[in-house]
Amino acid sequence: MENAVAVRGLGITKTFGDIVALDQVDLNVARGRIHGLVGPNGAGKTTLLGLLLGLAVADSGSLEILGDPVGRTLAAPDGVSGFVDGPGLYPTLTAKQNLAALAGLRPRGARTAGIGEVLEEVGLAMVADDKVRGFSLGMRQRLGLAAALLTRPRLLVLDEPANGLDPSGKKQVHGVLNRLVADGATVILSSHRMDDLEALCSEVTILATGRVVFSGPLNKLSAEDRELDYRLRTSDPEAARKVARETPGVEVIEGSDAVARGDDLLVFRAQVAALDALIARVVRADIAVRELAPVVSPLEAAFLALTEQPAEGQSEPSHRPKHNLQEAGR
Amino acid sequence: MTATLAEAPASEAAPPVARPVPVGRVLRFELVKQFSAWRVRLLILLCWLGPAVLVFAIDQQSTLPSDTLFGRWMYATGWAGSLVALGFAGTWALPLLTSVVAGDVFASEDRLGTWRHLIIAIRSQRRIFAAKALASLIVILLLVTGLAVSSIVGGLLAKGDKPLIGLDGHTLAPGDAAGKVVLAWVCVLAPTLALVAIGLLGSIALGRSPMGLLLPMLVALGMQLAQMLPLPVALRLALPGYAFISWNGLFTDPRQLKPLLIGIVVSLVWAVVATVLAYLLFLRRDFTNLTNDGAGRRVVSLGVLPLAGLLAVTTGVVAAAGGAGGSGIEQDKVQQSVATAFAHLYRLQEAQMHRPPVTEAQLRAAASCLKTEGHGAQEGAGNDWRCTVTWHVPGVTLTGTSYYQLDVTANGRYIADGDGPQEVNGYFLIATPGGDVPNPLWQFDGNVDLLPTH
The missing domain is CATH 3.10.450 (Nuclear Transport Factor 2; Chain: A,)
Structure with a gap:
């Protein structure tokens, strides 16, 4: 029977000398999903992606990829593809030659997509015969994605695939990933672009200092009992501000950047219930709501809250959120 | 049931990982990369045309490079031109070629940031090492062959197939000269291989650092400097670069084969030891650590110290076997x-x-x-x-x-x-x-x- 879990990691620990890169990391990624991996620099994301791609072996813990346990030898499990730390491309070769060289490394009889097909898929068919030397960062990213697609992966592991992409390139890459997932593949995506992750991922794992501080569905991050900052644009800012001040549970933030810029924005902090009440009151007061959005996305807010370094003299904060949020995510 | 990494012995862990790519295909991939680089193409062009043009041009001049071995005989026979080129190659060209090719074959992946991509695609560090070492060797052999063929053709076109005067003044018939010239070029492959291996070692150990690229050149220059110093004969012969000089012994009668053979054996031992050290360093490299582009402190323990030990051992062996003490010039x-x-x-x-x-x-x-x-x-x-x-x-x-x-x-x-x-x-x-x-x-x-x- 086909396993519903693409990646199952339990208590994974990886050290480099004295540095603990991963500390008892648990990771569960369901098949057919795009799973985000977030964390500040040095959190252990690349190390974790490296383990998934067979670039390193964990010191302890267990890791199962696509239903098969990962052994102690360095080797990528079959069906896994992707890149970490940018796509590996050879500037003296053309886009087509890069992919052809890679295709030539595939075992005989292995599932391999057509070179023209994957170039078309990532929108690089027109520059197939151009040397990669002249490619922009975004084009290289897309070619790296094409190289990963060449192997028809069942698990695609990508590190910052949206780096350098313009809006149309981003749209193209999102389309490719969504199609891949629709066909049953699983994608693990590491990125600092919260908008990308929110647009693509159903679940995320947040790492900080080598530990998992959250893992679960995105909507759990915007839990109703957590306060968030919102911005509200209305037809009558002054009247809206007055209503907000009178609404219980809503705290108007006067000194925000948006207000300081002179925008007709109301910035306030509230839980979801208070937010609902405020909007109802604003509408009842005949004030038209033109825009309502969180100042920072729930994911970004959670990221900042969960990964902030402890101030001097304070205890490490990541222990507590790790426990609470992991529970929440389950 | 999930296997635990810490407990699973290597023999039991038999996950269905994709089979590693055969070395032949990885080699083809490496050669495609090598030949796509403009500097390698330029070197091939220079090695296959340069010596012919140079030898032909020198033969048209009124003065000869008489300070170079066989240079004074360039008017007399076409074979002298190739030996002049061989002397120049041993001093400059071959160290430079090994630097550019072998000294860069691993470091280029660091520069381009393609290591992880390569490991994921090929799934075997051993095969990557084998393919890269073989690709370097093939390119170097192509370049050395070019130097030899080109210089011979240039010399023969300029002065023809005539007798060559040996280093002890005896006359070599054209056929004999041809055989010995080709043999001399074959002999310098041994120290060239030693430099290739040192290049591989430097390329792995020093990563992006320009020192990795320069290592064969610096080692070759160091050895040439050592050959100019009044060192004991045993130490002189224990240096892998001695075979760049000892081919001279082919052109005396009787031939001075002992120093030539010692030079070749020492060079080949250096080539094997340096390649093994490079291999061990490469296998120990961690490709998930982004800040690691070389072997760091292992350079000393797995690079410098073993080679220094090898020099000491070969010096001792040569001294004991050949009785080669003093300067040897009596x-x-x-x-x-x-x-x-x-x-x-x-x-x-x-x-x-x-x-x-x-x-x-x-x-x-x-x-x-x-x-x-x-x-x-x-x-x-x-x-x-x-x-x-x-x-x-x-x-x-x-x-x-x-x-x-x-x-x-x-x-x-x-x-x-x-x-x-x-x-x-x-x-x-x-x-x-x-x-x-x-x-x-x-x-x-x-x-x-x-x-x-x-």
């Missing part, structure tokens, strides 16, 4: 070498002047050589050797006498400069019935076998 050897070369070249001079042929046995040439006018130890390198050569001409009761000033270098090579009488060796031209021709006894190159000859 008075009787110098005298023997000068007398032999003089006798051979005297016969050549006689032939040029259309005189009746004489044999070496009839000439009974002998040399008496003194260093620093007989003061101090009569051995070692220096330009203060002075030789008096005597010989007998059949039918003439007088003994002929001529003088030479010798500049002997520490590697056993010397230039003998004639000091008269003028009609024998005092002038660079001699009058023959057909006009003035270069005087073979005026200046000649010679070679002292550094190892004990009996």
Whole structure:
């Protein structure tokens, strides 16, 4: 029977000398999903992606990829593809030659997509015969994605695939990933672009200092009992501000950047219930709501809250959120 | 059930990972990359055309590179041009080529940030190493072949397939010269392989650092410098670069094969040891650590120390096996070498002047050589050797006498400069019935076998 879990990691620990890169990391990624991996620099994301791609072996813990346990030898499990730390491309070769060289490394009889097909898929068919030397960062990213697609992966592991992409390139890459997932593949995506992750991922794992501080569905991050900052644009800012001040549970933030810029924005902090009440009151007061959005996305807010370094003299904060949020995510 | 990494022995862990790519395909991939680089294409072009053009051009000049071994014979035969190119290649071209090719083959992946991509695609560090080492070797062989073929073709086009004068003045027939020239090029493959291996080691150990790229060149220059110093013969022969010089022994009669074979064996041992060290360093590299682009402290434990140990061991072995102590340049050897070369070249001079042929046995040439006018130890390198050569001409009761000033270098090579009488060796031209021709006894190159000859 086909396993519903693409990646199952339990208590994974990886050290480099004295540095603990991963500390008892648990990771569960369901098949057919795009799973985000977030964390500040040095959190252990690349190390974790490296383990998934067979670039390193964990010191302890267990890791199962696509239903098969990962052994102690360095080797990528079959069906896994992707890149970490940018796509590996050879500037003296053309886009087509890069992919052809890679295709030539595939075992005989292995599932391999057509070179023209994957170039078309990532929108690089027109520059197939151009040397990669002249490619922009975004084009290289897309070619790296094409190289990963060449192997028809069942698990695609990508590190910052949206780096350098313009809006149309981003749209193209999102389309490719969504199609891949629709066909049953699983994608693990590491990125600092919260908008990308929110647009693509159903679940995320947040790492900080080598530990998992959250893992679960995105909507759990915007839990109703957590306060968030919102911005509200209305037809009558002054009247809206007055209503907000009178609404219980809503705290108007006067000194925000948006207000300081002179925008007709109301910035306030509230839980979801208070937010609902405020909007109802604003509408009842005949004030038209033109825009309502969180100042920072729930994911970004959670990221900042969960990964902030402890101030001097304070205890490490990541222990507590790790426990609470992991529970929440389950 | 999930296996636990910490507990799973290697033999039990048999996950269905994709099979590693065969080395042949990885090699093809590496060669595609090598040949797509403009610098490799340029080197191929230069190696296959440059020597021919250079040798041909030198042959058209009015002066010859007489300070280069065989340079003074470039007018006489096409084979000399290739040997001049070989001397230049051993000094400059081959270290440079190994630096550019082998010294960059691993470092280029660091520069391009393609290591992880390569590991994921190929799934075997061992095969990546094998393919990269083989690809470097193939490119280097292609370049060396180009140098050899091109220089031979250039020389033959310029001066034709004529007899070559050996390092002891004896004449090699064109066929013999051809065989020995090709053999000499084959012999320098051994030290070239040693430099390739050192290049691989540097490329792995030093990553993006330019030192990795320069290592073969620096090692080669260091070894050349060492060959110029008054080192003990055993240490001289234990350096992998000695075979860049010891091919000279092919062009004496009898051939000086012992130093040549020792040089080749030492070079091959260095090539194997440096390759194994490079392999061990490569296998220990961690490709998930982004800040790691080299071997760091392992360079000392797995690079420098083992090679220093190898040098010490080979020096000891050569000293014990060959009895090679001191400078190897002793008075009787110098005298023997000068007398032999003089006798051979005297016969050549006689032939040029259309005189009746004489044999070496009839000439009974002998040399008496003194260093620093007989003061101090009569051995070692220096330009203060002075030789008096005597010989007998059949039918003439007088003994002929001529003088030479010798500049002997520490590697056993010397230039003998004639000091008269003028009609024998005092002038660079001699009058023959057909006009003035270069005087073979005026200046000649010679070679002292550094190892004990009996």
